[in-house]
Amino acid sequence: MLSWFENDAFPLYLAPMAGVTDVVFRQICKELGADVMVTEFVSAEGIMQADERTRKYTEFTDEQRPVGVQLFGADGVRMGEAARKVVEWKRPDFIDINFGCPVNKVVSKNGGSSLLKDCPLLESVARGVAEACEGVVPVTAKIRIGWDEKTINAVDVSRRLEDCGMQAIAIHGRTRSQGYGGEACWETIDACARAVTVPVIGNGDISCGEDVARRQRETAVSGVMIGRAAMQNPWVFQEAKHFLRTGNALPGVPLEERWQLVMRHCRLAAESRRYGTERHAIMAMRARLMAYCKGFPGAKELRQRLAKVESVAQVEEIAEWSMSHPAGEVA
Structure with missing residues (x-):
């Protein structure tokens, strides 16, 4: 076995x-x-x-x-x-x-x-x-x-x-x-x-x-x-x-903790050899970022912003905006 x-x-x-x-x-x-x-x-x-x-x-x-x-x-x-x-x-x-x-x-x-x-x-x-x-x-x-x-x-x-x-x-x-x-x-x-x-x-x-x-x-x-x-x-x-x-469910992961993981994923992807440049890495991450943010407050606007990102700094900026304008709990 x-x-x-x-x-x-x-x-x-x-x-x-x-x-x-x-x-x-x-x-x-x-x-x-x-x-x-x-x-x-x-x-x-x-x-x-x-x-x-x-x-x-x-x-x-x-x-x-x-x-x-x-x-x-x-x-x-x-x-x-x-x-x-x-x-x-x-x-x-x-x-x-x-x-x-x-x-x-x-x-x-x-x-x-x-x-x-x-x-x-x-x-x-x-x-x-x-x-x-x-x-x-x-x-x-x-x-x-x-x-x-x-x-x-x-x-x-x-x-x-x-x-x-x-x-x-x-x-x-x-x-x-x-x-x-x-x-x-x-x-x-x-x-x-x-x-x-x-x-x-x-x-x-x-x-x-x-x-x-x-x-x-x-x-x-x-x-x-x-x-x-x-x-x-x-x-x-x-x-x-x-x-x-x-036999019990954990409470939902807070929005801030979710964003911390998203940003860490972006940094690790940019540092990896797989994608070449940071720009290519973050562009390759766009679909992943939109999946992560499904159910986030203001998800529609988030998706529109994330569909255009080209750098870790841009993702961090969007994360700061999201965490400072929470429109309710993560679904």
């Missing part, structure tokens, strides 16, 4: 999200209680070509462990070779295979959730990576419950993945065709968890500690994965742990 599931632990994963869960955001979420990290997905072909830009997506710090590097691709042999390269470079705690991404540019290359339509190919990829990493690092996988509502096959896929050597399976409770709309089907996630002996991590519509406690209580999952809720509220991990421990 993976060490983070031992002694009846119920780990909280930060879901891998392209353009979001970079090394800086993972650091923040780890500090706020996330147990297990997974990098943004990385192209196996990019790894094989030693593309420097691709390698940046595999960066992590020791403080973030346990951390896995997530790969996508459709060739089991090449995926296995790429996984071994990543292990040699970075020594992650595990390799994760992306069988769930719904994005067209990934699906069109026969990657991500497209493999849910081709189970023999999915098995070939999973087995290729598992064999390449055998005795070196464990391999896990992430899937969706199916391609569309007519082809929900997550239970069958989970069994196949276990047979191929996957040591844990994360399941997003939506089909590829749903994208991020509608509700996640936790009944299917639960059925998968009961169909296999490896840990299943449930993902979808987890936004607070009560949600985590409910899924732990009502399903057979061994942990949960939190994605979009953490973009707005990275405190969700510490809130969830408090709820699991006490």
Whole structure:
């Protein structure tokens, strides 16, 4: 068993999200209680070509462990070779295979959730990576419950993945065709968890500690994965742990503390090597900033201002304005 599931632990994963869960955001979420990290997905072909830009997506710090590097691709042999390269470079705690991404540019290359339509190919990829990493690092996988509502096959896929050597399976409770709309089907996630002996991590519509406690209580999952809720509220991990421990919700995070974290995130992003200049880093942060500020007093005007920021100083100026003109509590 993976060490983070031992002694009846119920780990909280930060879901891998392209353009979001970079090394800086993972650091923040780890500090706020996330147990297990997974990098943004990385192209196996990019790894094989030693593309420097691709390698940046595999960066992590020791403080973030346990951390896995997530790969996508459709060739089991090449995926296995790429996984071994990543292990040699970075020594992650595990390799994760992306069988769930719904994005067209990934699906069109026969990657991500497209493999849910081709189970023999999915098995070939999973087995290729598992064999390449055998005795070196464990391999896990992430899937969706199916391609569309007519082809929900997550239970069958989970069994196949276990047979191929996957040591844990994360399941997003939506089909590829749903994208991020509608509700996640936790009944299917639960059925998968009961169909296999490896840990299943449930993902979808987890936004607070009560949600985590409910899924732990009502399903057979061994942990949960939190994605979009953490973009707005990275405190969700510490809130969830408090709820699991006490049965009570923490009070909301004060506006000033939220802004302090936002500004720290901006400074860390500007200091990181990933984005180049401060201007590029802050421009890349714009969507993140608007997610952070969802529910803030005066959110509409905030979004208009944040959509134009180009420096840390501008973000700090907006934060000072926001904190000096609070129009009520944060929603």
